[in-house]
Amino acid sequence: MLGRGHFFKWYMGIFLVFLYAPAILLPVFAFNDSSVVSFPLKGFTTKWFAVLQTTDSLHVAVRNSLMIAVTTAIFSTLFGVLAARASTRFSFPGRRSIMGFIMLPMVLPEIIIGVSLLVVIIQMGFELSLWSIILGHILICTPFCIAILSSAFMNLDQSLEEASFDLGQTRWNTFWLVILPLVMPGIVASLLIAFTISLDEFIIAFFLAGTEPTLPVYIWGQLRFPQKLPSLMALGTILLVLSISLLLIADYFRRRGVRKTGIENSGGFL
Amino acid sequence: MTQPIIQLKGFDKFFGDFAALSQVDLDIKTGEFFSLLGPSGCGKTTLLRSIAGFETPSAGSLYIDGKTMEGVPANKRPTNMVFQSYAIFPHMSVAENVAYGLKARRLPKAEITTRVAEAIAMVGLEGFGGRASHALSGGQRQRVALARALVLKPRVLLLDEPLSALDKKLREQMQSELRRLQRAVGITFVLVTHDQEEALTMSDRIAVMFDGKIAQVATPQALYGQPCSRRVANFIGMMNFLDAKILSTSGDTVEVDVQSLGKLSLSLSQATGGIEGCNSAGVRPEMLTILTGSQTAEREIEAVVSEVFYYGDMTYYDVRLPFKEEPITITMRNTAGRTVLAVGENARVGWSASSLLLLR
Numbered sequence: 140m141l142g143r144g145h146f147f148k149w150y151m152g153i154f155l156v157f158l159y160a161p162a163i164l165l166p167v168f169a170f171n172d173s174s175v176v177s178f179p180l181k182g183f184t185t186k187w188f189a190v191l192q193t194t195d196s197l198h199v200a201v202r203n204s205l206m207i208a209v210t211t212a213i214f215s216t217l218f219g220v221l222a223a224r225a226s227t228r229f230s231f232p233g234r235r236s237i238m239g240f241i242m243l244p245m246v247l248p249e250i251i252i253g254v255s256l257l258v259v260i261i262q263m264g265f266e267l268s269l270w271s272i273i274l275g276h277i278l279i280c281t282p283f284c285i286a287i288l289s290s291a292f293m294n295l296d297q298s299l300e301e302a303s304f305d306l307g308q309t310r311w312n313t314f315w316l317v318i319l320p321l322v323m324p325g326i327v328a329s330l331l332i333a334f335t336i337s338l339d340e341f342i343i344a345f346f347l348a349g350t351e352p353t354l355p356v357y358i359w360g361q362l363r364f365p366q367k368l369p370s371l372m373a374l375g376t377i378l379l380v381l382s383i384s385l386l387l388i389a390d391y392f393r394r395r396g397v398r399k400t401g402i403e404n405s406g407g408f409l
Numbered sequence: 410m411t412q413p414i415i416q417l418k419g420f421d422k423f424f425g426d427f428a429a430l431s432q433v434d435l436d437i438k439t440g441e442f443f444s445l446l447g448p449s450g451c452g453k454t455t456l457l458r459s460i461a462g463f464e465t466p467s468a469g470s471l472y473i474d475g476k477t478m479e480g481v482p483a484n485k486r487p488t489n490m491v492f493q494s495y496a497i498f499p500h501m502s503v504a505e506n507v508a509y510g511l512k513a514r515r516l517p518k519a520e521i522t523t524r525v526a527e528a529i530a531m532v533g534l535e536g537f538g539g540r541a542s543h544a545l546s547g548g549q550r551q552r553v554a555l556a557r558a559l560v561l562k563p564r565v566l567l568l569d570e571p572l573s574a575l576d577k578k579l580r581e582q583m584q585s586e587l588r589r590l591q592r593a594v595g596i597t598f599v600l601v602t603h604d605q606e607e608a609l610t611m612s613d614r615i616a617v618m619f620d621g622k623i624a625q626v627a628t629p630q631a632l633y634g635q636p637c638s639r640r641v642a643n644f645i646g647m648m649n650f651l652d653a654k655i656l657s658t659s660g661d662t663v664e665v666d667v668q669s670l671g672k673l674s675l676s677l678s679q680a681t682g683g684i685e686g687c688n689s690a691g692v693r694p695e696m697l698t699i700l701t702g703s704q705t706a707e708r709e710i711e712a713v714v715s716e717v718f719y720y721g722d723m724t725y726y727d728v729r730l731p732f733k734e735e736p737i738t739i740t741m742r743n744t745a746g747r748t749v750l751a752v753g754e755n756a757r758v759g760w761s762a763s764s765l766l767l768l769r
Contacts, residue, residue, distance in 0.1 A: 301463055302496035306510035306561065307484045320500045 162379060169373040176368045187373035197374070200357035204338055207269055207353060211276040212333040218277070219284030219329055220322075226285075227292040238285075245282040252278060253346035260347070267349035275343035280333040287332060287393065291325025324392040331389035335382055354378075412475055414439040414565060414597045415460060420469035422455055422621075429455040431621045433469070437565075437599060442591050444600045444608040447618035448644070453601045456618070457567050460599065461490045474564055484513075489558035490567040493574070495550045497542045503529065503553050504538035510561045528560035531590070548579050555587075559594060568600045572607065584611055605645050609633065617641050637682035639768045642691050649697075649737035653690040653767060665690065665767065669730040670710065673762050680767035687767040694740040696764035699726060699756045701747065706759025714750050724749050728756055 168176050172184035191197060225231075226238050244252060256275050260267065295318065303313040319326075341355040348356050358374065361367045413436035420433040430452045437443045445453040458464045460471065462483030471478045473487060489510070498506050507528050511521045529538055532552040537545075542553060551571060558566055571587075572580045588611055591598045602608050608615045609629040616626045625637045636642035639650065656664040656672070663675050667690045680687050700706060715736045716727035724743055727736040739758065743749070750756055 296494055296496060298492040298494050298496040299498060301483070302490070302492055302498075302557075303509070304482075304484050305461060305463075305488075305490045306557065307513040308509070309484065309513075312513070317498060 165372050165375040165379055168369060169376040171369065174366055174369055176372065187370045190370040191373055191377075194370070197354075197357060200352050200354045203269055203351050204354040207273050207276060207344075208334045208337040210273050211280055211337040212330045214273075215277045215280035215284045215333045216288075216326060216329045218281050219288045220326065222281075222285045223288035223292045227289060227295075228297075241285060242282045244279050245286075249279065249340070249342040250346075253343045256343070257346045267347055269349075269351055271347040271349070272344050272353065275347050276337040276340060279340070279343065280336050283332055283336060284329040287329045288322065288325050291322040291393075295321055324395045327392040328389040331385050331392075335385045335389075339378070339382060411439055413437055414474055415599070416472040416475075417456075418470050418472075420456075420459070420471065421467045422452075422459060422464060423467045428621050430459070430466075433621075433623055435616060435623060435626065437597060438614075440595055440597055441613040442588065442598045442600070442611060444602055444612040444615045445618060446602055446605060446608040446615050446644075449603055451618040452621040453603075453618050454569060455621075457490075457569055457599060457601045460565070461488055461567050462486045487564040488567055489561055489563040489565075490569065491551075491554045491558055491571050493569045493571070495554040495571075495574075497545070497550050497553050497557075499543045501542060502538065503534065503540045503542055503545070506542055506553055507538075507556045507560050509557060514561075524560055528556040531559065531593070532556045533586075547575055548583065551575065551583060555590065559590075559596070562594075563596065565597045565599060568598060570601055570603070572602075573604075580607075587611060609645070617644060619644075635681035636691075636766070636768070639689055639691065642766070642768060647694050647738060647740075648691045649694060650689045650691050650768075651733065651737075653688060655684065655687055655767075658684060663767065667765070669733045670708075670760075673765070675762060675765060675767065679763070679765060682768060684767065686769040689768050691766045691768050692737075692760065692764055694725070694738045696760070697737075697739040698759040699728075699739060699741055699750065700759045704759070707761040708759070710758050710760065712756050712758045714752055714754050714756050717749065717752055719749060726750065726756070728758060730758075 167180070169187055170183055170185065171180050172182035172186070173180075222238070222241060226234060252275060256271070256278075257267075260271050260274075265271065299317055299321070300313055303317045304310065308316065339355060340353075341359065344353040344356050345359070352360065358371055361371055415435070415437040417433050417435040420430055420435075421428065422430040433452075433456065445456055447453045455464055459466060460473070462478065462481065462485075478486060498509065501509070504525055507525045508521050511524060516524075525538070529535060532555050534549065534552050534556065537549065542550070545553065551574075554571070568587075572583055575583060584607060587598070587600075600608075600611065609632075612629060614626060614628055615632055617624045617632065619640060625632060625641050627635070632641070632645050636645060636648075639648075642648040643650075651670065652668040654666045656666055658664070658677065661677050663677055663680065663684065664672065665675060666672050670690070677684060698704075698706060700709065710730060712728040712730050714726055715729050718725040718727075722743060724741050726739045726741065728739060729736045741747070
């Protein structure tokens with residue numbers, strides 16, 4: 140007899156195939172010895188990866204993207220720490236609505252953020268540059284950082300801070316000696332998530348890029364040339380592996396933080 | 410008499426409109442084991458946190474060791490606290506936790522090492538110095554919290570319900586250990602608790618608090634024997650209450666009409682909270698006896714057993730007196746040869762006028 144359990148198993152199976160099959164095609168064609176992306180496969184090769192090594196414009200795009208992602212990660216995590224600390228420790232009028240507005244970019248369509256930032260930057264007379272992309276990325280990454288860091292700060296027992304103060308330490312040292320070490324796993328997770336989001340982001344980067352493209356913008360531009368497709372598959376494979384590893388590392392640090400503060404694991408990405 | 414270590418004068422604390430503490434006057438003597446006892450929400454923890462410096466008073470003043478604490482933050486006060494959650498730093502070892510306060514004082518390394526070792530030994534945790542603190546049991550965390558505070562040799566150690574998270578057996582063990590520790594170091598301990606038994610067994614003196622006010626400050630014996638009001642009497646141990654009406658007072662004697670017991674003349678000292686407004690007579694369950702055979706007592710009254718609770722060494726009887734609706738409780742020790750009465754049996758209750766208290 141086919142019970143409900145069987146039905147759900149099939150449902151899950153089909154769901155996972157639709158979710159991951161397209162992504163699995165990337166590495167398959169990245170190693171396929173043919174300049175046409177279609178079945179049947181022709182044979183194994185790593186030449187598309189070699190092509191990437193010699194494409195200078197790609198290297199420029201990678202450098203731009205890394206610079207943007209690192210800067211974005213640092214700034215949005217910094218803002219995240221300040222906001223999370225303020226919202227979990229102090230109560231001030233309008234705290235809830237302020238936090239709500241800060242979290243809003245998480246659900247706002249990126250195309251709206253992209254267009255409106257473009258208008259603002261042009262109107263203010265600034266040149267489009269890597270910094271305008273960084274600005275946009277900080278805007279969309281900060282809410283994610285706040286979400287991660289809020290849980291890290293919330294898990295912190297407030298009497299730890301009081302104990303440190305009571306034992307004669309100053310507030311400043313208490314932050315460095317007690318609070319920061321305990322929320323460090325959350326900070327690392329926040330840096331990695333912001334880095335990953337910024338690295339993959341296309342719409343805002345596309346709108347705000349001046350003459351210097353980021354990696355996703357570069358890839359989009361190359362799609363016009365069919366003969367470049369296999370090497371883009373190789374590039375996509377590298378990005379896929381990189382993104383998944385970063386997410387796994389971020390979640391490892393989040394879990395470690397939860398364990399350290401002795402609170403039961405709840406939620407998380409994986 | 411020496412100067413009190415802690416002095417509160419007209420101390421008020423408001424949270425919005427809510428008066429957590431109102432007009433608290435309190436002296437705590439140097440070297441005593443002092444308990445703040447009361448039901449939850451009575452302000453005892455707020456009072457403790459005010460002494461530590463985590464709450465600033467809305468009015469009134471606090472002196473520690475004769476110095477005003479106005480404007481003195483928690484990290485500059487000669488007090489240390491053992492938190493209810495213990496607040497052990499989870500990312501540090503036991504020894505690092507204990508050394509934390511000494512490092513904040515920038516003491517030489519050698520001195521820190523010896524003092525930490527002493528403190529760890531004092532609380533019976535020898536050999537645990539290198540242990541990661543998140544791997545400790547509840548009792549061990551408690552000891553670390555004690556060592557971490559006592560190593561700084563504070564003038565006053567503040568303890569916020571330190572035993573409430575432990576199971577019964579461990580709690581009793583820690584009670585006697587805290588007492589021993591307090592005698593050994595000679596530091597003033599101020600303990601917050603809602604457990605009257607804990608307060609009675611450990612303290613030199615107890616302050617009973619209700620609704621942000623101090624109801625009575627006394628030694629455990631005085632608190633139990635001479636409670637100042639019905640509410641205190643009811644909170645500390647068990648007490649039977651009978652309606653009472655003051656008929657007249659002359660000199661040292663009071664004429665009262667007590668429910669079920671009739672007209673009596675009592676000593677004025679039996680009105681332990683003052684004669685003003687007294688409307689009940691209280692008697693502790695162990696002051697009453699159920700008489701058997703040819704036993705007699707100063708005074709006797711007939712009653713009917715309405716409930717029996719057998720505890721092995723003791724039996725608790727609920728008995729109904731004439732002219733009183735709710736039964737009163739009598740506790741009897743189960744000595745050899747004594748038979749336990751059954752529900753519905755008649756009982757002769759022996760009592761004495763001197764064991765009655767007049768309360769309001």
